[in-house]
Amino acid sequence: MIHRNLLLFRGARYLWWSLVLLIASAVLYATQGTVQPPNGGTWQGYVLGTIGALLIVWLTFLGLRKRSYNSTLGSVQGWTSAHVYLGTALLVIATLHSGFQVGWNLHTLAYVLMCVVIASGFFGLYSYLNHPVLISKNREGGGRAELFAELFELDKQSRSLAQKCAPEVGIAVASSIERTTLGGGVYAQLFSGDDSFYVRGAGAPVRNADQQGVVDFVAERLPRAQKGVEAANLQQLIVLLCRRQAVLRRIRRDIRLRGWLKIWLYFHIPVTLALLVALVVHIVSTFVYW
Amino acid sequence: MEALLRELHEGPDGITEYRDSEISGDELTLGSAADQRIQLLGRAVAAEHAVIRKSGSKLELSCRSGERIRVNGEECSSAKLTTGDVIELAGHQLTIAEPPGGFDVAIELRPNENIAASEFESAFRTDLDQTWLSKRPTAWLLVAIVLLLGVALPVGVMFMHHAERETPGWVPGDEFWNSGPLSPAHQQAAAGRCDTCHKQPFVRVQDETCLSCHKTIHDHVSPQHLALTQLGPTQHCETCHREHNEPASFLVNSSDAMCVDCHATSQQKFAQLHLEPVSGFSAGHHPQFKAQLLKPIATAAGAGFQFDWKTEVVPLDQAVEQSNVKFSHTQHLDPDRVLRRNDSKPLNCADCHRLEPDGEHFEPITMETRCAECHELTFDPAAPDRQLPHGKPREAVLTLQDYFTRKFSDPNAGRPTRERRRLPGHEEEEQTCTGAPFDCAMRSAHAEIENQFTRRGCVGCHVVVDTKSESDFDRFQVYPIRFARDYFPAGRFDHRSHQIQGKLTGDAACLSCHKAKESKDSKDLLVPAMAKCEECHGDRPAVERVTVQCVSCHAYHPQQTVSIEAPKHEE
Numbered sequence: 001m002i003h004r005n006l007l008l009f010r011g012a013r014y015l016w017w018s019l020v021l022l023i024a025s026a027v028l029y030a031t032q033g034t035v036q037p038p039n040g041g042t043w044q045g046y047v048l049g050t051i052g053a054l055l056i057v058w059l060t061f062l063g064l065r066k067r068s069y070n071s072t073l074g075s076v077q078g079w080t081s082a083h084v085y086l087g088t089a090l091l092v093i094a095t096l097h098s099g100f101q102v103g104w105n106l107h108t109l110a111y112v113l114m115c116v117v118i119a120s121g122f123f124g125l126y127s128y129l130n131h132p133v134l135i136s137k138n139r140e141g142g143g144r145a146e147l148f149a150e151l152f153e154l155d156k157q158s159r160s161l162a163q164k165c166a167p168e169v170g171i172a173v174a175s176s177i178e179r180t181t182l183g184g185g186v187y188a189q190l191f192s193g194d195d196s197f198y199v200r201g202a203g204a205p206v207r208n209a210d211q212q213g214v215v216d217f218v219a220e221r222l223p224r225a226q227k228g229v230e231a232a233n234l235q236q237l238i239v240l241l242c243r244r245q246a247v248l249r250r251i252r253r254d255i256r257l258r259g260w261l262k263i264w265l266y267f268h269i270p271v272t273l274a275l276l277v278a279l280v281v282h283i284v285s286t287f288v289y290w
Numbered sequence: 291m292e293a294l295l296r297e298l299h300e301g302p303d304g305i306t307e308y309r310d311s312e313i314s315g316d317e318l319t320l321g322s323a324a325d326q327r328i329q330l331l332g333r334a335v336a337a338e339h340a341v342i343r344k345s346g347s348k349l350e351l352s353c354r355s356g357e358r359i360r361v362n363g364e365e366c367s368s369a370k371l372t373t374g375d376v377i378e379l380a381g382h383q384l385t386i387a388e389p390p391g392g393f394d395v396a397i398e399l400r401p402n403e404n405i406a407a408s409e410f411e412s413a414f415r416t417d418l419d420q421t422w423l424s425k426r427p428t429a430w431l432l433v434a435i436v437l438l439l440g441v442a443l444p445v446g447v448m449f450m451h452h453a454e455r456e457t458p459g460w461v462p463g464d465e466f467w468n469s470g471p472l473s474p475a476h477q478q479a480a481a482g483r484c485d486t487c488h489k490q491p492f493v494r495v496q497d498e499t500c501l502s503c504h505k506t507i508h509d510h511v512s513p514q515h516l517a518l519t520q521l522g523p524t525q526h527c528e529t530c531h532r533e534h535n536e537p538a539s540f541l542v543n544s545s546d547a548m549c550v551d552c553h554a555t556s557q558q559k560f561a562q563l564h565l566e567p568v569s570g571f572s573a574g575h576h577p578q579f580k581a582q583l584l585k586p587i588a589t590a591a592g593a594g595f596q597f598d599w600k601t602e603v604v605p606l607d608q609a610v611e612q613s614n615v616k617f618s619h620t621q622h623l624d625p626d627r628v629l630r631r632n633d634s635k636p637l638n639c640a641d642c643h644r645l646e647p648d649g650e651h652f653e654p655i656t657m658e659t660r661c662a663e664c665h666e667l668t669f670d671p672a673a674p675d676r677q678l679p680h681g682k683p684r685e686a687v688l689t690l691q692d693y694f695t696r697k698f699s700d701p702n703a704g705r706p707t708r709e710r711r712r713l714p715g716h717e718e719e720e721q722t723c724t725g726a727p728f729d730c731a732m733r734s735a736h737a738e739i740e741n742q743f744t745r746r747g748c749v750g751c752h753v754v755v756d757t758k759s760e761s762d763f764d765r766f767q768v769y770p771i772r773f774a775r776d777y778f779p780a781g782r783f784d785h786r787s788h789q790i791q792g793k794l795t796g797d798a799a800c801l802s803c804h805k806a807k808e809s810k811d812s813k814d815l816l817v818p819a820m821a822k823c824e825e826c827h828g829d830r831p832a833v834e835r836v837t838v839q840c841v842s843c844h845a846y847h848p849q850q851t852v853s854i855e856a857p858k859h860e861e
Binding site: 170262287 | 311312313315326329331415416421422429437465466469492532534535537543545
């Protein structure tokens with residue numbers, strides 16, 4: 001139960017750290033008084049901004065700490081737990097630093113980038129808490145390689161059995177194997193898009209979503225089978241095709257769950273780098289036009 | 291178009307096997323995607339690679355844009371096909387054959403046997419890393435956008451501004467660094483150029499920059515005054531005036547803290563400037579009000595004396611109005627004794643006291659504009675239209691002499707020789723003058739002059755001194771009347787916003803602060819003390835209290851520079 005440990009690491013130690021930090025920040029914010037509206041330019045605003053900037057830099061270091069396997073500077077698990085809690089606190093601290101003043105400017109751009117990073121982080125946290133369980137349930141203990149090995153074995157058996165059937169069955173089954181799609185683009189991976197086809201007769205290839213088309217096609221031949229052998233072959237072919245269908249479903253679900261588990265990182269990491277640059281420019285530009 | 295596709299495979303025993311399939315449709319599509327009419331596997335094959343169409347009796351091959359194909363050994367993107375032509379793509383070989391009857395095209399396909407079906411299947415893209423999604427290039431792209439918008443354009447526009455070169459309006463320049471809106475007037479003055487105020491990078495906006503436009507503003511303390519104190523230089527403009535904030539109403543910092551910072555410890559820091567300490571607006575934290583009054587100083591001049599008016603500052607509880615007027619507010623506000631002449635209604639405050647447009651001060655009260663309506667300067671009931679000139683004693687004497695001279699010498703006037711003499715207790719007692727008309731006139735004038743100055747006219751409102759001089763012109767000296775224009779020059783007070791006091795309106799509101807009905811003497815200064823303000827106001831938010839700040843009543847920037855000789859009473 002990795003996820004339990006992630007949030008409850010050492011009795012949710014970093015949750016308390018973050019709460020203390022948040023209360024301190026709120027008090028600091030409230031002391032800005034009536035001299036000017038709360039903003040990043042009061043001394044309290046500068047302090048909040050400095051805390052926020054240091055937090056951003058530290059949070060980024062998780063990416064480095066994760067890769068330095070020899071490091072003894074706390075466990076990666078502890079770092080990640082702190083990363084989650086302090087990253088959440090950052091959202092509040094940066095908002096207090098801004099004094100709720102937003103506009104079409106670099107400063108708000110940096111803020112928005114930070115929000116994107118944190119929001120994608122929340123999504124990542126949600127995925128890490130839920131998807132690993134679903135993935136291992138779906139694979140039933142095996143790996144993806146085992147699923148593919150089973151698929152390829154079924155492909156081979158289906159092909160050779162279909163050769164023994166009528167030519168149109170042979171063409172339909174062979175083409176349904178060749179024209180099976182798995183995964184593909186971002187959308188297809190995340191939403192289990194299925195662009196499979198099979199060839200039926202002389203017309204254009206027909207859709208074969210979830211392999212149902214080819215299963216139905218073969219099943220329709222069964223009552224018309226004239227010889228006992230042919231009927232037996234077709235029957236066995238249907239069994240193979242249905243097993244193939246089940247494996248394909250599993251693989252598609254695996255691709256989908258893995259996709260959702262990883263998709264947030266494609267936002268979290270590049271936007272973090274853009275945020276770091278925007279943060280530096282934000283700080284420098286504030287003092288260029290002091 | 292009807293096509294026959296013959297797929298040739300080498301069987302396990304070395305004998306070529308074939309599989310025929312019929313394809314009908316407008317065009318034959320070639321590619322690796324599942325929906326292609328002829329599916330060719332391999333890395334070099336695009337999802338939709340090429341199309342074979344029939345145009346007339348000829349066959350035409352054309353690749354999708356960017357794709358190439360080999361026809362008879364020549365790489366091309368399109369070709370006309372005839373029987374015997376060989377198309378090669380990723381090791382697959384398609385030969386155009388003579389079509390049998392009923393078919394338009396016949397194609398022999400020799401697939402690349404090195405590409406196993408499983409190899410193609412393992413080329414499925416099953417990981418997001420295999421899609422267009424990427425971390426590093428996306429990061430670079432985002433960083434580049436941030437650097438372009440956040441650094442390149444602003445710095446570029448900044449340098450163009452320094453070089454006084456025009457920048458196109460659509461270019462987002464250094465306003466992208468703007469941390470918040472300017473107040474509208476500053477926005478207009480800056481016209482989108484940050485360097486209008488931010489002259490030097492990494493240096494705060496300097497006071498000189500502010501003063502280059504705000505030329506008429508005066509500093510809180512004049513340099514001469516400042517030299518008498520142990521205070522450092524006065525605050526920078528931006529200490530109180532902060533821009534780029536929302537809401538823009540915060541352009542002026544109205545907090546008491548800034549004022550109290552110096553004024554609370556005035557005993558130590560103000561040195562020779564003797565100002566009482568102020569730390570808030572409540573008893574004990576704010577000195578009692580002091581009125582600036584005029585004090586007449588009489589000096590002997592000729593037969594009489596003349597007045598100089600000197601300003602003096604007096605605490606309210608010791609303040610005595612020395613205007614020289616004889617006036618009773620009690621009497622004028624008593625409806626049993628005074629009614630308005632035109633409508634016979636009791637007098638209102640506003641009948642005499644008219645608020646000026648500034649809402650703080652009142653129009654000066656003069657005889658001509660306020661008193662004369664009731665208090666006429668007639669002197670002869672027989673001539674109710676004749677009045678004495680006001681404010682000019684010498685001309686009043688002349689007027690009386692002229693009047694009686696004419697009266698006694700006019701042959702057309704009826705009963706001119708009867709000398710009229712008014713005695714106390716005898717309203718109309720007349721005596722006959724038997725002398726020369728001029729002597730009679732002078733005698734009557736003399737009597738009336740004495741009457742006006744000592745019993746009936748001037749003396750009603752003015753202090754009149756009898757110098758016992760022989761000359762009628764020099765005998766009576768009238769004290770002039772003057773009021774201070776502004777009792778509290780260092781304070782601001784809006785009468786208009788105080789014209790409603792709780793449920794009280796009109797005169798009742800006025801009288802709730804100014805105890806005019808109880809004032810029988812013009813020496814009373816009817817200005818309420820600070821305690822009256824405190825009934826409604828406090829310096830910090832409280833229930834049923836209206837919060838006032840230092841700047842609610844006091845201006846930080848003086849209207850004019852205070853010269854060093856001027857009295858030191860800035861409170």
